[in-house]
Amino acid sequence: MNKIRRLEKTLIHLRSLGVLRASSSSTRCFSTSKDSEEQSKNSLSSVEPNIEKEAAIVHENAEATEESQAKLSGFARSYEKFSHIDDKKLESPQTFVSLIRNSKFVDLGDPEGKVVRGEIYHVVNDDLYIDFGWKFHCVCQRPVKNGQYYVRGSKVRLRIKDLELSSKFLGAETDITLLEADCTLIGLISSPLQIAEQKMKITQRPRI
Incomplete structure (x- = not known):
């Protein structure tokens, strides 16, 4: 036209x-x-x-x-309008520089003292292995208060001290790392046990 x-x-x-x-x-x-x-x-x-x-x-x-x-008809018009809605547009691949500039790592800035959110993915006795999205995980002790809620899948709050525990031994030229981060456990955000207990309380309420 x-x-x-x-x-x-x-x-x-x-x-x-x-x-x-x-x-x-x-x-x-x-x-x-x-x-x-x-x-x-x-x-x-x-x-x-x-x-x-x-x-x-x-x-x-x-x-x-x-x-x-x-x-x-209206159906034909709508078909022509929405027939190409799922066509994927070719996007130019992003460079490594642009990816790292827009990453969470750069947004974090200086990590020391920052409060982050982590998830417990493994528990060995009182040792909690927590993943908070960094290259290495951290290991924290189970707290005494409400310690039963710190189970696998629980969301916790952490304060970062060091992103990688590494140091030089006597006479060594390179750092030796423990492949762990150093963090302090602040508290619990949510736990699967707490959610299960709340559901049980709701179901056990007497109906009026």
Whole structure:
């Protein structure tokens, strides 16, 4: 539709500017005045009907397309609209520099003293192995208060001291790491046992 209308506008614009008359006037330089006048009249008379025919054809095509669009039902229109909604656009791959600039690690800034959220993924006696999203996990002692709720899958709050426990032994040139982070356990956020107990209390309430 837009292309057809643009063609109509260009044809009308050319006629209004008199481009065809300019081309006919250029031929006068190579012929007599009488011959040039006759040629210009013949050229104009032969070109104008062609332009009118092309404009009429373009107009008819535009009307036909408008009628075809009007005849489409609501389902057909919605199908055309949403048929390409799931087409995936090709995205340019991000570089390592942009990925690390937009990562949580850079947003954290200086990690010392920051409070983060972790999850207990393993328990050995009173040792809680907690994953807080860093390269290494941390190991904290089970607290005495409400210690039964610190089970696997519990969400806890931590304060970071050091992201990697590493140091040089006597005479060594490189650091030796324990593959652990140093964090302090602040408290419990949520526990599967607490959620189960709350559900049991709700189900055991007497109905009035």
